[in-house]
Amino acid sequence: MSRPAYSFVRTFPAEPERELCVDRHYLLCASAGVLRLEADGQAWLLPPARAALIQAGRPIRVSIPQPVTTASVLFDAGFVPAPPAALAVFDLNRLAGALLAECGAWGPSEEPLPAYAETLFAALAAVCWRLAEHPSPIVVPAGRSPELRKALRLTEQRLGGRARFEEIAEDVGLTARSLARRFEDETGMTWRAALRRMRILAAVEKLADENVPVTAIAFDVGYNSLSAFNAAFRELTGRTPTEYRLSFRP
Structure with missing residues (x-):
C-alpha cells in the first residue's frame, strides 16, 4: 500500500x-x-x-x-x-x-x-x-473561444510594443465591438484591464531572474516610466516590484 x-x-x-x-x-x-x-x-x-x-x-x-x-x-x-x-x-x-x-x-x-x-x-x-482560500491576484483570463484565446496570445506577444485593440480585433477576424463583447462575456473584464494584468504577469516572470534590472523589466512589458510601472504593480499585488522580487527568497 x-x-x-x-x-x-x-x-x-x-x-x-x-x-x-x-x-x-x-x-x-x-x-x-x-x-x-x-x-x-x-x-x-x-x-x-x-x-x-x-x-x-x-x-x-x-x-x-x-x-x-x-x-x-x-x-x-x-x-x-x-x-x-x-x-x-x-x-x-x-x-x-x-x-x-x-x-x-x-x-x-x-x-x-x-x-x-x-x-x-x-x-x-x-x-x-x-x-488556498485566498489565492494570489496574479491571474489573467485564458479565454474559452478560439478568437479570444488568439486575441490574448497576440496581446501578450505585443506587450513590449504598442498593443492596439483595433489591430488585434482585425487579426482575429472580429470587429472591435465584437471582440470587446467577447472580453466582457468570457472574462468579465475589458481588454485594457486584461492588458494591465498581462503586463504585471510578464513582469513577475522576469523578476524571477535577479540579474534583470527592474527598470529594464518595466520597459520590456510596455511601460514608459518606472513610476507608472511601480504604481500599476503595487495596485495589483500590494507591493513594489523590488519588494515582490525580495519575497521570492523563502
Missing part, C-alpha cells in the same frame, strides 16, 4: 504547454524559476516561494517558460479533504515553508509513514488548504 502522502524535489527544463492530471491532490511549490498554470479559463503564474494546489483528477495546462525547480507533495484523496478549487496559487507563509521542508524527508515508497510524518503531512495540508 502506497503512502497517503509523500514529497519529492525535481528540476524541469523549459517545456511547451501540456496537460497535467494526477490522481492525488498536488501541492506544487516553486523554489527557482517560473511555471504557468491554466484551469477553468484562468491563467496563473507560479514564481519562487509560491505554491499551487491542484485537485486530484482535475486536468490543468502547464508550461515552463524557463528551467524550474519544484518541491511537491502528493496527498491521497482519502487522507485529506478536497481543495477549495481546481487550481489555486498562493503565497507560502513561514509555517507552510517549515512544514514543507520537514516533510521532504519522506518520498514515494511502499513503506508506511511513521505517525510523526503523518501528523506533519496533515498539518501541511491544513495550512495550505487555508492559504
Whole structure:
C-alpha cells in the first residue's frame, strides 16, 4: 500500500504547454524559476516561494517558460479533504515553508509513514488548504473561444510594443465591438484591464531572474516610466516590484 502522502524535489527544463492530471491532490511549490498554470479559463503564474494546489483528477495546462525547480507533495484523496478549487496559487507563509521542508524527508515508497510524518503531512495540508482560500491576484483570463484565446496570445506577444485593440480585433477576424463583447462575456473584464494584468504577469516572470534590472523589466512589458510601472504593480499585488522580487527568497 502506497503512502497517503509523500514529497519529492525535481528540476524541469523549459517545456511547451501540456496537460497535467494526477490522481492525488498536488501541492506544487516553486523554489527557482517560473511555471504557468491554466484551469477553468484562468491563467496563473507560479514564481519562487509560491505554491499551487491542484485537485486530484482535475486536468490543468502547464508550461515552463524557463528551467524550474519544484518541491511537491502528493496527498491521497482519502487522507485529506478536497481543495477549495481546481487550481489555486498562493503565497507560502513561514509555517507552510517549515512544514514543507520537514516533510521532504519522506518520498514515494511502499513503506508506511511513521505517525510523526503523518501528523506533519496533515498539518501541511491544513495550512495550505487555508492559504488556498485566498489565492494570489496574479491571474489573467485564458479565454474559452478560439478568437479570444488568439486575441490574448497576440496581446501578450505585443506587450513590449504598442498593443492596439483595433489591430488585434482585425487579426482575429472580429470587429472591435465584437471582440470587446467577447472580453466582457468570457472574462468579465475589458481588454485594457486584461492588458494591465498581462503586463504585471510578464513582469513577475522576469523578476524571477535577479540579474534583470527592474527598470529594464518595466520597459520590456510596455511601460514608459518606472513610476507608472511601480504604481500599476503595487495596485495589483500590494507591493513594489523590488519588494515582490525580495519575497521570492523563502
